[in-house]
Amino acid sequence: MIVRFGYVAMSLLVKNASPSKTITYASFSKLTDREAAIRKLERIAEENLHNTLRLLRHNRAYEIELYRLSSRLVPLVGHEELADWDPFPALADKFAEVGRYVREHGMRISFHPDHFTVLSTPREEVLRTSVADLERHTRMLELMGLDERARNNIHIGGTYGNKEASLLRFVEQASALPKRVLDRLTLENDDKTFTAAETLEACERVGVPMVLDLHHHEVNPGGEKALALWPRILDTWRRLGPRGEAEGADGRADNRQLDWLPPKIHVSSPRSDKDPRAHADFVDAGHVLRFLREIAPLTPRLDVMIEAKSKDEALLRLMEELGAEPDVRVRTQASVEIGY
DNA sequence: ACCTGTCAAGTCTGG
DNA sequence: CCAGACTTGACAGGT
Numbered sequence A: 001m002i003v004r005f006g007y008v009a010m011s012l013l014v015k016n017a018s019p020s021k022t023i024t025y026a027s028f029s030k031l032t033d034r035e036a037a038i039r040k041l042e043r044i045a046e047e048n049l050h051n052t053l054r055l056l057r058h059n060r061a062y063e064i065e066l067y068r069l070s071s072r073l074v075p076l077v078g079h080e081e082l083a084d085w086d087p088f089p090a091l092a093d094k095f096a097e098v099g100r101y102v103r104e105h106g107m108r109i110s111f112h113p114d115h116f117t118v119l120s121t122p123r124e125e126v127l128r129t130s131v132a133d134l135e136r137h138t139r140m141l142e143l144m145g146l147d148e149r150a151r152n153n154i155h156i157g158g159t160y161g162n163k164e165a166s167l168l169r170f171v172e173q174a175s176a177l178p179k180r181v182l183d184r185l186t187l188e189n190d191d192k193t194f195t196a197a198e199t200l201e202a203c204e205r206v207g208v209p210m211v212l213d214l215h216h217h218e219v220n221p222g223g224e225k226a227l228a229l230w231p232r233i234l235d236t237w238r239r240l241g242p243r244g245e246a247e248g249a250d251g252r253a254d255n256r257q258l259d260w261l262p263p264k265i266h267v268s269s270p271r272s273d274k275d276p277r278a279h280a281d282f283v284d285a286g287h288v289l290r291f292l293r294e295i296a297p298l299t300p301r302l303d304v305m306i307e308a309k310s311k312d313e314a315l316l317r318l319m320e321e322l323g324a325e326p327d328v329r330v331r332t333q334a335s336v337e338i339g340y
Numbered sequence B: 001a002c003c004t005g006t007c008a009a010g011t012c013t014g015g
Numbered sequence C: 001c002c003a004g005a006c007t008t009g010a011c012a013g014g015t
Helices: A025-030 A034-061 A088-104 A124-143 A163-175 A196-206 A214-219 A226-238 A256-260 A285-298 A311-323
Strands: A002-008 A066-068 A108-111 A151-155 A185-188 A210-213 A264-267 A301-306 A328-332 A335-338
Touching: A002 A311, A025 A034, A034 A066, A034 A088, A066 A301, A088 A124, A108 A124, A124 A151, A163 A196, A185 A196, A196 A210, A196 A226, A210 A214, A210 A226, A214 A264, A226 A256, A226 A285, A285 A301, A285 A311, A285 A335, A301 A311, A311 A328, A311 A335
Parallel strands: A002 A066, A002 A301, A066 A108, A108 A151, A151 A185, A185 A210, A210 A264, A264 A301
Antiparallel strands: A002 A335, A328 A335
């Protein structure tokens, strides 16, 4: 099994390269010249995209092919007082430049719209803003000129005192998304409400791949073993592929589709016993490796997103620790082969 | 340069 | 029904 590793949004090694710079609405609204204020927002967005490109160059130097973009590239976008502002025409070239770099270097990128994007909501207004947010994320990926391997990962959402009804509502409301939005979606199990088994259920019903978060699963397992769910999780990734090539001659997808878009998991370690849900600075290599060894026979390729406070430093440390293991062959600075 | 408080959002909990 | 907690990186305003 070939495993690539990636990290989230910001680097500890590249200084002053935040891709999430912003301005509060309070200070934005103090600016009297609205035209100038909007230009300021767009300037910040350009800076965020510029820093994103710097991070991608850094990733290339470290052979890191997996990266999650900041979901705060464009400050205040989606704010109700800025509904008339479309930032994307002014930013199209910058987005295209970022996308070109991603394509040229075979990188896999994603977004993770924050947890205020909830498709399970019973509130019409919340659904409206959530769909709009997914539309915007989809639009950014399209502006980058990336195909459907570049996706938006979200959680199911709240339970509102009735998990079954909420899951049903999620399936309905997700299925009603525009196709181009739905075709960019992945779903992730969360640490408080929807378990891996429940999220998998939603993935199968909606027809989108599942991102297994190992840490979330451990604090919210719902009585399931991750390994027991893994074959079904793999299947959610199998039907994907370039248009017209999704299925083999026998009508069943085969492992080659997993090469087009390898399954992705998230790993992180608990901050402490007292605060088990929070992310630690680094990830426990032995812990990650245990799961990787288990799934290796079933899984030709895997992408692993490291969610640790120490970001790319945590990635490098994990690589070092994995490299010391007898059954791990280091392929590049950010990928290994396990059980070869 | 550094510190502290505030900011965004939706949901959940406690009262 | 409402206030506060949760989460996170970064702003904002102070020294």
